[in-house]
Amino acid sequence: GNGAAGWLAKKQVGSGWQSMTAILGPGDFNGDGNVDVLARDSGGRLWLYPGNGSAGWLTKALVGSSWNGMTGIL
Known part of the structure; x- marks a missing residue:
């Protein structure tokens, strides 16, 4: 948000998300x-x-496996 009940312009924060x-x-x-x-x-x-x-990411880290049986992750 922009702090005034609106949105800032979109910003790409990575790529490859379609595989998730x-x-x-x-x-x-x-x-x-x-x-x-x-x-x-x-x-x-x-x-x-x-x-x-700084609006970016560090190297990804594996949290765990076998999460494909979960239908809702909160």
Whole structure:
């Protein structure tokens, strides 16, 4: 948001997201103070994309596997 009940212009924050079957923003998942993204790939692997604090991402890290049986990840 823009802080005034509106939206800023869209911005690309990565590529290859089409290979993911679920994407969510859990907030600060790893406790470093930056907003992170979790994504599940078609093989059921859950990946953490840690935010770098500058509108980008650090290297992804595997959180776990066998998540493909989950229909709702909150």
